[in-house]
Amino acid sequence: MSIVTVQLGQCGNQIGHEVFSALCSDIRGTHGLCSQKENESYQDSCKERFFCQEESGVPVARAVLVDMEPKVISQTLSMAASSGHWRYNSHSHFCQKQGSGNNWANGYSVHGPRHKEAILNLVQKEAEKCDRLGGFFTIMSVAGGTGSGLGAFVTQCLRDAFPSSFILNHVIWPYGTGEVIVQNYNSVLTLAHLYHSADALLVHENDAIHKICAQLMKIKQISFPDVNQVIAHQLGSVFQPAHSAGGGSGYSRNPLGDLLEPLVPHPEFRLLGLRNIPQMPESSLPFSTFSWPGLLRHLRQMLIAKAQMEEGIDWQVRPPPPGSSMPSTNKPLHFNTSIANLVILRGKDVHSVDLGSFRDPSLYTSWLNPQDAFNAWKTPRAFNKYEKSASLVSNSQFLLKPLDSIVGKAWNMFASKAYLHQYTKFGIQEEDFLDCFTTLEQVISSYTNL
Amino acid sequence: AVSLPFAVGQCGNQVGCRFWDLALREHAAVNKKGIYDEALSSFFRNVDTRSGDNGPDIYKGKICSLKARALLIDMEEGVVNEILQGPLRDVFDSKQLITDVSGSGNNWAVGHKIYGCQYRENIVEKLRKTAEHCDCLQCFFIIHSMGGGTGSGLGTFVLNLLEEEFPEVYRFVTSVYPSGEDDVITSPYNSVLAMKELNEHADCVLPIENESLFEIVNKIHQMINSGKLGSTVKQNSLVTSNAGHAKTLQEKPFDAMNNIVANLLLNLTSSARFEGSLNMDLNEISMNLVPFPRLHYLVSSLTPLYTLADVNVFSRRLDQMFSDAFSRDHQLIQADPKHSLYLACALLVRGNVQVSDLRRNIERLKPSLHFVSWNQEGWKTGLCSVPPVGHSHSLLALANNTCVKPTFIELKDRFMKLYKKKAHLHHYLQIDGMEQSCFSEAISSLSDLIEEYNELDATKGGPRIDPSRLKIAV
Numbered sequence: 001m002s003i004v005t006v007q008l009g010q011c012g013n014q015i016g017h018e019v020f021s022a023l024c025s026d027i028r029g030t031h032g033l034c035s036q037k038e039n040e041s042y043q044d045s046c047k048e049r050f051f052c053q054e055e056s057g058v059p060v061a062r063a064v065l066v067d068m069e070p071k072v073i074s075q076t077l078s079m080a081a082s083s084g085h086w087r088y089n090s091h092s093h094f095c096q097k098q099g100s101g102n103n104w105a106n107g108y109s110v111h112g113p114r115h116k117e118a119i120l121n122l123v124q125k126e127a128e129k130c131d132r133l134g135g136f137f138t139i140m141s142v143a144g145g146t147g148s149g150l151g152a153f154v155t156q157c158l159r160d161a162f163p164s165s166f167i168l169n170h171v172i173w174p175y176g177t178g179e180v181i182v183q184n185y186n187s188v189l190t191l192a193h194l195y196h197s198a199d200a201l202l203v204h205e206n207d208a209i210h211k212i213c214a215q216l217m218k219i220k221q222i223s224f225p226d227v228n229q230v231i232a233h234q235l236g237s238v239f240q241p242a243h244s245a246g247g248g249s250g251y252s253r254n255p256l257g258d259l260l261e262p263l264v265p266h267p268e269f270r271l272l273g274l275r276n277i278p279q280m281p282e283s284s285l286p287f288s289t290f291s292w293p294g295l296l297r298h299l300r301q302m303l304i305a306k307a308q309m310e311e312g313i314d315w316q317v318r319p320p321p322p323g324s325s326m327p328s329t330n331k332p333l334h335f336n337t338s339i340a341n342l343v344i345l346r347g348k349d350v351h352s353v354d355l356g357s358f359r360d361p362s363l364y365t366s367w368l369n370p371q372d373a374f375n376a377w378k379t380p381r382a383f384n385k386y387e388k389s390a391s392l393v394s395n396s397q398f399l400l401k402p403l404d405s406i407v408g409k410a411w412n413m414f415a416s417k418a419y420l421h422q423y424t425k426f427g428i429q430e431e432d433f434l435d436c437f438t439t440l441e442q443v444i445s446s447y448t449n450l
Numbered sequence: 451a452v453s454l455p456f457a458v459g460q461c462g463n464q465v466g467c468r469f470w471d472l473a474l475r476e477h478a479a480v481n482k483k484g485i486y487d488e489a490l491s492s493f494f495r496n497v498d499t500r501s502g503d504n505g506p507d508i509y510k511g512k513i514c515s516l517k518a519r520a521l522l523i524d525m526e527e528g529v530v531n532e533i534l535q536g537p538l539r540d541v542f543d544s545k546q547l548i549t550d551v552s553g554s555g556n557n558w559a560v561g562h563k564i565y566g567c568q569y570r571e572n573i574v575e576k577l578r579k580t581a582e583h584c585d586c587l588q589c590f591f592i593i594h595s596m597g598g599g600t601g602s603g604l605g606t607f608v609l610n611l612l613e614e615e616f617p618e619v620y621r622f623v624t625s626v627y628p629s630g631e632d633d634v635i636t637s638p639y640n641s642v643l644a645m646k647e648l649n650e651h652a653d654c655v656l657p658i659e660n661e662s663l664f665e666i667v668n669k670i671h672q673m674i675n676s677g678k679l680g681s682t683v684k685q686n687s688l689v690t691s692n693a694g695h696a697k698t699l700q701e702k703p704f705d706a707m708n709n710i711v712a713n714l715l716l717n718l719t720s721s722a723r724f725e726g727s728l729n730m731d732l733n734e735i736s737m738n739l740v741p742f743p744r745l746h747y748l749v750s751s752l753t754p755l756y757t758l759a760d761v762n763v764f765s766r767r768l769d770q771m772f773s774d775a776f777s778r779d780h781q782l783i784q785a786d787p788k789h790s791l792y793l794a795c796a797l798l799v800r801g802n803v804q805v806s807d808l809r810r811n812i813e814r815l816k817p818s819l820h821f822v823s824w825n826q827e828g829w830k831t832g833l834c835s836v837p838p839v840g841h842s843h844s845l846l847a848l849a850n851n852t853c854v855k856p857t858f859i860e861l862k863d864r865f866m867k868l869y870k871k872k873a874h875l876h877h878y879l880q881i882d883g884m885e886q887s888c889f890s891e892a893i894s895s896l897s898d899l900i901e902e903y904n905e906l907d908a909t910k911g912g913p914r915i916d917p918s919r920l921k922i923a924v
Contacts, residue, residue: 010729069451070488071725097451097586101733102830145734177812178829179728181738181794210806222806224727224833408919409827415917416824418741437920445922 001134001253003049003239004126005063006154009100009147010072011172012139013065014224017076018232019139020061023050024086026236026384033348033387034380042381045241045251051086052129059086062130064122065093066154068100068111068146092126094119100145104186105426107149108193115150116157123158135166135256137239138198142190143174143183152193159197166256169198170235173205173402182419184410189428191403192436195270195443199260202272203399204231208308215311216279233384234276237391242344242377252377262375263340263395265368268446273398275302276391277310285385292345292353295390299343300357306336306398319362337450338364338396340373346389347382365450400447407440451588452492453719453732454580456521456608459554459561459601461626462594463522463529464704468692469593469712470518470538472839476716479839480724486513489723494518494541495583507583519584521546521576523608525565525600526553545579548572554599558640559881559888561603567883573608574615581616588722589620589732591715596644597628597637606647613651620736622718623652624711627783627857629661630864636874638864639889645861646892649899653736655747656714656848657857659783663707666690669779670706670755687840688756689713713838714750714782717846720800721834727805730798730832738830739794739850744899749787749849751780754841768803768843772811775847776819783857790853791910792821796830798846801837808833822906823914852910855903862896869893 007016027043034042051059061080065088067073073095081087094115100107127133136158140147151169158167171194174183194201209230213222217230241251244258252258264270277299278290298310305317317334341363345353355376364373383389413419414433424430457466477490486496486508498505499515508514518541524530527549534542548569554561581587590612594601612621625648628637648655667690690706721730740746753774754767775797778786799808808831821828838844868874869889878884 014727069729069731071729074488075725098588099451099729099731099733101731101737103733103737145737175809176827177809177816178827179831180734181825181828181830210809214806219806221804223804227805408916411919412916413824418824419737421743422737422740438922441920441922 001049001132001255002062002130003134003137003256004123004130005050005061006123006136006138006158007063007065007076008138008140008151008154009067009144011141011144012147012151013067013072013076015170015172015228015231016063016065016139017080018225018228019235020050020063020080020086021083022229022232022236022384023240024059026240028085029385033382038379038381041251042241042379049134049239049241049255052089058084060089061086062126063088063092064119064126066095066119066146066150068096068098068107068150070095070097092122094122100149102143102145102180102182102186103422103426104145104149104152104189105423105428107145107151108153108189109427111146111150112153116153119154120157120161124161127162133162133165134254135168136162137168137170137256139170141172141174142187143180144186148186148190152190155194156197166260167198168200168202168256168260169194170202170204172231173203173406175206175210176405179206182422184406184413185419185423185433187406188410188436188440189433192439195439198270200264200270200272202274202393204234204274205402212279212309216309217281230279233279234274234391237276237346237383237389238274238344238393240346240383242346242379244377245375251379259342259393262372263342263393265340268443269339269395271395271399271403271443271447273394273396274391275299275308275394276389277302278386278389279309282385290388292349292388295388296353296355296357299390299392303338303341303392303394303396304336304363305334306401319360321362336397338373338394339450340364340368340375340395342375342377342393344377344391344393346379347387348380350378350380353378397447397450400444403440404444407437407444411437451586451722451731452519452584453589453591453722454519454521454584454587455591455593455715456523458523458592458594458605458608459598460524460526460529460595461598462592462601462605463524463533465593465624465626465708465711466520466522467529467533467536467538468705468708469715470520470541472709472712472716474516474541476839480836484513486511490516491585492719492723516541518542518546519580521548521573521580523548523573523600523604525550525561525604527551545576548576554603556597556634556636556640557599557877557881558603558643559878559884561599561601561605562607562643563603563881563883565600565604566607569604570611573611577611577615587616587619589622590616592621592623593711593715594623595626595628596641597626597632597634598640602640602644606644606651609647609651620653620732621651622732623648623655624658624715625655626658626660626711627861629659630860636868636877638861638868639874639878641861642865642892642896643888645858646895649744649895653746654740656750657747657783657854658711659857660707661784662782663710665779666710666755667706673756684756684840689752690755691840710752710782713752714846717752717798717800717838717844720836720838721798721832724834724836726832726834726836728831728833730796730830730834734830735796735848739796739848741793741825741850745793745850745902747850747854749785749851749854750782751775751847752782753780753845755780768807769811769814771843771845772815775845776815783854785851785853785857787849787851787853788819790820790851790855791907792819792825792828793850793852793906794825794828794830795850796832796848798832798834798848799843800834800845801841801843803833803843805833820910823909823912852903852907855900855907858896858900858903862893862900865893
C-alpha cells in the first residue's frame, strides 16, 4: 500500500524533503545487516510505500508540495533533483506568490477555498498512481500561516474527499520562546481543527529536537536543516517497513492502518508522541555498541518519566503499585499514563528481544487489555546505519504539559484581545477562537484524567 | 511578490536614490549569472530596450535593462533632476516621475490639499501602470520626511490614495521626523498633521530621527579615525557607505545618513527576496508586530555598523551584534527600548547565522527586557541566508515598544508652543480645504496615541495576573 505525502508551508516542505532523503539513503545503504532477501524485500516495500518508479529509474516521491510563496518549493525541488537518487514529480506542486503572513485565518479562510480545487487535483493524481492507497501523511508546522491554516483546511478537504482513508498529520510545535509572535493562536486554531478531521496527530516539538541536536548529536551551531534531519530520522524509524506481530512473513501492507488502529482506540485521544534511541553523531556510530536490554530499559523509562531523550532521564519516577486501581489523582506525580504504545525494533538480534516490561499493566489505563494496549514491530534490517534502533510511538500524557502551555499562553493573549483584528479581518471571529479553546481544554482534561 | 517604493519630497528622493543604488549593488553581488530572477523582480523590471525605452518586459532569462519599480514624486525639480542626470538615470524612465517647480513652501496644506488635488489623477494613472507590470503586488513603501511640505503633505495624500485604490496591499511608511533644532519653523505643524494620516492609513510606520543617524555616522568616523582597534574596516561594509553600484557617485552631505535608511529597507525586504531556513515576509512583519491597529510604530536598529577585515572571534562578534541591536545608540530614533515596554519584537538575521545562535541570544537578552504581560514570549524571527554586501552576517531588529512615546510627546509639545500663539497658522488656513478643525483633530489623534502608550506603560512591572482558563465539566 502506498502513502501520499502532502508537504504544507515552509516547514512542511523542508522536512518532507529531509524525510524522502532519509528514506532513500537508508534503502540505498549497504548496512542492512540482514539477508539479501530480507534487504530486497525491505527496499521493495519502502519504494512501494513512498516512491513511484519511472522509466528513468530515479524514484519519484509520492508527494504533493504546497506553499503560498515560491522560494521554498523551488529550493526543495531543485535540492531533490540534484541528489541524483530521487526526485519529486515536477508537476506535483502548487504555489502562489504572497505567502500567508503567519495568519491562520488567511491560510484557512482565503487561500484554502481559493485553491482547494487545484490542490485536491494534485492529490487526486498522486492517489491514482497508487496501486492501493494506504492513506495520507501531511507535514506542517502549527506556528505559521500556510502549514497551519491552509493545512487545516486541506486536511478537512482530504477527509471529505477520502472518507475511508487514513490521515496522519505530522505537526511541528514551535520553540516555546517564540518563532512567531502569534504562534500560540495559530497552534490552538490548527490543533482544534485537525482534531476533527485527522485520525491522529504525530507531534514533534522543536525544543525537544533542539536538545537532541545539542546534547546527543553534539552539533555546535544548530541549523534548521540539522533539526529537520533528526526529525526525518525519527519518522523514518517509524515508516520504514517492519513486521507486525501477527503479520505473517511479509512486511506490513497497511502501514498507516497498522499504526493508527491500535494507537487511537478512542476519538478523544489523538495525540501521538515519538521517541527514538539511540541517537548520536554519525562519526560515533562505529565506536558504539548497545544491548537491547539496555536500550529498552532506557526507552521504557523515557516513556514513564516523559523524557525527551536518553540523557537526563528521571529514574526516580515509578509506575503505581500493581494490582490497585487508582484514581488518577492518586497516581505518582510525573508518571506518564499510556493509552497505547507501539515499539519498533530494527537491527541485529531483534528476534531474541524480550518486551515484557512494556506490557506491564501498570503503565496503562484500564480500558484496553494489556495485550491490546501494547504492540511491537520488528525487522532484522538495520535502519540508517544504526546497528540497533528502537522507536516508541506513544498515545500517552507525553504531550499534555506542552499542549497545556500553548493553550495557556494563547488564552493569556486572547484575554487582552491582542492581534485579534488581524484574524477578524479574514473572517475568523472571537467565537471561532472560543470553540477551539473549548475543544483543546476538553482534550487537556481528558488526558489529565487518565 | 513585489514591493513598490514611493519617494516623495526632497528627503524621500535623496534616500530613495541611495536605496536604488545599494539595491543594485546587492543584487549584483548575489546574481552572478546575470539571469533575471524572482529576487530581482521584487524591485526591478527587466525591459527589452533594444528598440527604445518603451520595450516590452522580459520575465525570464538574461538581464537586459533593469528598471526600478518606483514612483519619484517631488514638487521641486532639483533632486529628481540630479538623479536623472546621474549614474542611475537608466534605472528610471519619465513615466515614473511626477514633478513640479515651485515646491510646497514647507507647508503640509500646500502638499496635501493643493498638490494632492492637482496631481491625484496623474498619480493614480502612473500607479496603475506601475502596478500592471507587477505579477503580485504585496507592499507599498512610502519614503518621506514629516517636517516639510511635499514629503509630509503630498506623501500622506499618496498614502490615503493607496488605501483607496489598493486596499489589500500593505502600506509601510519610512518617516524621517524633525529634530528639535530643525530649521523649518513649521515642522511641528507639518509633522502632527501628517501623524494623523499615519495613524489612520498606514499599516506600519518606521520612524527615523536625523539625530540618531547623525550620531551613528559620527560613531563610525570616530572608530575609523581612532586607529585603536588595529584592524582595518572593510569599506564597503559600512552601513553608511556610498560604495554602491554606481561607483562614480560623488558623496553628498546627507549621503551617509541616507545610506543607513536605504540599508534598513534592503534588510527589511531581504527575507522576502532571498531564500533562507525561516523566511520572513513583509505581511508577516505587519501581522506579528501590530497587536492593535493604531499601535503600528516600529523602532528599528541595524547591526553591525561595519565589519572588521579580520575574521577572528566569529561567535563573540555574533553575540555582540545581538547585544548592540538593543543598545540605545543603535536605534534609528532617539529611544531606549531596554528601559521601556516591549509589545513585540522582530529579529531578522542575514548570513551565516543559525537557529541556535538566535535562540542563545534571545535567552541571554530576554531577562533584561520588559515585555507586556500578554506577550511575554513576543519574538518574531527570520533567517535569511544571503548576507548584505561586505558582511558575513547582519541583524535588523524591529521593536513595537513604548520608547516611541517621548518622540511623540516632544512633537506634541513643540506643536502646542506654536499653536497656542497661533503662529504661522494663517499660512495653512488660507489654503482651500484647511480649517481649524484639521489642527484640533490632528493634535487630538496624537494625544490619543500618546495616551494608549501611557496606559501600556502603566502596566509595566505591575503584578502579573493570568486570566483564568475555561473550565471543563469532567
